[in-house]
Amino acid sequence: MREAFRLVTALSILLAGTQSAWAGQTPPATPATQVAPAAQKPAGARLRVFLDCDCFQDYLRDEIKFVDFVHQAQDADVHILSTTSDTGGGGRETVLRLIGRGRFTGHDQELKAISQSAEAESTRRERIKRTVEVGLAAYLAREGLPANLGIEVGGERDEARRPADDPWKSWVFSIRGSADFNIEETQRDRSWDINAGADRITEAWKITIGTGFSKEIEEFDLDEDEPLKAVRHERRGSWFIAKSWGPHWSVGLDGEVESSTFGNTKFAWNTAPAIEYSVFPYSEYARRQLRLMYAAGVAHARYNEITLFDKFEETHPVHKAEMAFERQEPWGSIDTRFEFSQYLHDLSKYRLEVSGELSWRITRGLSVNLDGGVSRVRDQLSLPRRDATQEEVLLRLRELQSAYEISFDIGFTYSFGALYNNIVNPRFGR
Numbered sequence: 073m074r075e076a077f078r079l080v081t082a083l084s085i086l087l088a089g090t091q092s093a094w095a096g097q098t099p100p101a102t103p104a105t106q107v108a109p110a111a112q113k114p115a116g117a118r119l120r121v122f123l124d125c126d127c128f129q130d131y132l133r134d135e136i137k138f139v140d141f142v143h144q145a146q147d148a149d150v151h152i153l154s155t156t157s158d159t160g161g162g163g164r165e166t167v168l169r170l171i172g173r174g175r176f177t178g179h180d181q182e183l184k185a186i187s188q189s190a191e192a193e194s195t196r197r198e199r200i201k202r203t204v205e206v207g208l209a210a211y212l213a214r215e216g217l218p219a220n221l222g223i224e225v226g227g228e229r230d231e232a233r234r235p236a237d238d239p240w241k242s243w244v245f246s247i248r249g250s251a252d253f254n255i256e257e258t259q260r261d262r263s264w265d266i267n268a269g270a271d272r273i274t275e276a277w278k279i280t281i282g283t284g285f286s287k288e289i290e291e292f293d294l295d296e297d298e299p300l301k302a303v304r305h306e307r308r309g310s311w312f313i314a315k316s317w318g319p320h321w322s323v324g325l326d327g328e329v330e331s332s333t334f335g336n337t338k339f340a341w342n343t344a345p346a347i348e349y350s351v352f353p354y355s356e357y358a359r360r361q362l363r364l365m366y367a368a369g370v371a372h373a374r375y376n377e378i379t380l381f382d383k384f385e386e387t388h389p390v391h392k393a394e395m396a397f398e399r400q401e402p403w404g405s406i407d408t409r410f411e412f413s414q415y416l417h418d419l420s421k422y423r424l425e426v427s428g429e430l431s432w433r434i435t436r437g438l439s440v441n442l443d444g445g446v447s448r449v450r451d452q453l454s455l456p457r458r459d460a461t462q463e464e465v466l467l468r469l470r471e472l473q474s475a476y477e478i479s480f481d482i483g484f485t486y487s488f489g490a491l492y493n494n495i496v497n498p499r500f501g502r
Contacts, residue, residue, distance in 0.1 A: 119211055120147055124402070125154030125168065127204070128197040134496040135201055139208055141493040146436045149176050150211055151402045152204065155358040159273070162189030162244045166200055167358035170207045171402055179214070182358065183207050189244065243272045263288035278314040278324075290467065302467045307331040319353040326367060335471055336454045338376050342390065344369025358400075365394040371415075377456040380473075386453070389416040404431040404439070415451060424448040437488045444480035 119139040123129045133141045142148050153169040164187045172179035185203040187196040209217070251264040265286035272279040287305040294300055307330065314324035327343030346367035352360050368391040375384055392413035399406050408428035415421040427445030434440060455473055464470045 119208060120149045121208065122148035122151050125152050126156055127152070127154050127166065127168065127200050130496045131197050132201060132204060133494055136205060136208070138212070142491055143487060143489070143493045144436050144491075145173075145402060145433060147491055148173055150208065153400055153402070155400060157357075159186060162246065162271075163187045163191065164196070166203075168200070168203055168207065169358065169400075170211075172211070173402075176211055176214075179211065181207050181210065241272070242274050243270060245270050258293040260291045261288070276316050278312070278316075280312045281310070283309040300463065302463065302469055304333050304469060306334070314348075316354075319355065320350050322348045322350075322354075324348070327369075333376070334469065336376050336379070336456050338374045340371070340373040340454075342369060342371035344390070344392070360400070361396065361398040363394075363396045365396075367392050373454060375454055375456075377458065379453060380455045380457050381453060382457070383453070388418075390414065391416060402433075404433050406430050413451065415453075421451045421453065422448075423451045438486045439484065441483045441485075442481070445477070447477040449474055449476060 120142050121139045122142050122145045123132060124145065145151050149172070151171045151173055153171065155167045155169075157165050157167075159165050166185045166187075168183045168185065170181040170183070183203050183206065185196075185199045187199055245268075247266070247268045249264070249266040252262065254261040263286070265284060267282065267284035269280065269282040271281070285305075285307050287303070290302040292300040292302075308328065309330070310328040312324065312326050314322050317323055324346045325343065326346055327341070329339070329341040331337055331339055344367040346365055348363055348365040351362040351364070368389070370387065371390045372387040373385065378384055390413065392411070394412075395410040397406070397408045406428070407430075409426070411423075411425040413423050425445065425447040428443075430440075430442040432440050432442075452471065452473060455471060460470055460472060465472065
């Protein structure tokens with residue numbers, strides 16, 4: 073009786089919190105969502121779930137036994153999407169969107185699973201599993217819970233759950249390093265890098281500071297007295313400070329310093345105040361974002377070699393604008409970005425970039441993925457005046473002049489066959 077009371081209490085709270093959000097939220101039909109199941113499933117039938125998320129899918133299918141997982145979104149009663157972001161404390165927040173289909177159309181939920189910094193993957197996947205179970209139980213409760221379903225509800229009194237005073241004041245510090253070695257008979261490649269950062273993220277402020285160093289050395293034996301040796305190194309530092317200014321506006325300050333053999337920069341820095349407007353409230357970031365940003369500041373550079381424009385050092389005013397649109401829905405997802413930057417001392421020196429990703433579930437079993445970008449490049453002020461050697465070109469030791477960059481990828485997936493997707497078989501690791 074005590075377990076039953078706990079279960080009823082938990083589901084009552086969950087349904088009370090989501091009932092108002094479910095009402096009147098039927099999403100507009102899209103080509104992918106207009107495909108109806110062959111027959112309407114009767115009330116009380118086992119819940120069919122389609123996983124379309126970064127959420128340990130094999131683990132969920134193996135552990136959650138009170139629903140059926142299906143291969144196609146069109147066969148599902150509940151379609152699960154996810155968005156993952158870093159938290160201010162160094163952890164990860166996974167927002168799980170449960171979207172009702174068929175007899176549950178319009179009954180949508182948005183739940184969060186938050187992991188802590190340095191938390192084990194097994195703990196993180198267990199948090200996500202519990203969150204998914206609670207969300208699915210809410211759908212089952214609308215038509216009657218299975219007799220053998222048990223949910224354990226634990227917790228502490230509010231006083232015990234109150235966070236202690238944070239002596240770090242929300243600051244998180246990190247140091248990361250790595251080294252790679254690859255040795256063959258006629259070729260040797262070694263590289264290493266080290267990075268350090270400090271972050272403070274709260275509802276009102278976002279502060280990130282970082283620095284790093286990387287170096288790569290390649291050696292080739294070419295039947296000569298001395299092997300051919302190629303060295304690249306880069307030093308960098310960056311800072312970003314942003315202040316929340318309501319549900320749609322933010323202001324900030326962005327900047328960086330760097331030194332790079334590839335970019336012919338002995339020492340360079342730039343800084344610019346910025347303002348951003350979000351068409352949709354920032355709180356809707358897990359579903360959709362449309363952000364407009366503008367920044368104007370100063371850029372300074374001192375070069376290793378004299379440039380095409382006969383400069384060893386220069387300082388110029390610059391500005392840049394950016395528009396970003398992201399959306400995730402049952403039919404797929406879209407992520408597009410438009411960026412424009414320009415030197416104000418010479419308006420002919422600019423860069424224009426357009427890029428995007430599209431994942432589109434066209435119809436039952438058929439999906440298409442597109443990824444591409446186009447850039448117009450007219451701002452390569454740091455290019456050395458002398459011609460590049462053959463080794464510099466082949467080994468990519470220095471930046472080369474280019475008026476444009478184009479990239480495009482396309483892929484498709486078509487699957488058909490069995491309806492259910494409940495079984496996980498780990499044999500031979502395949």
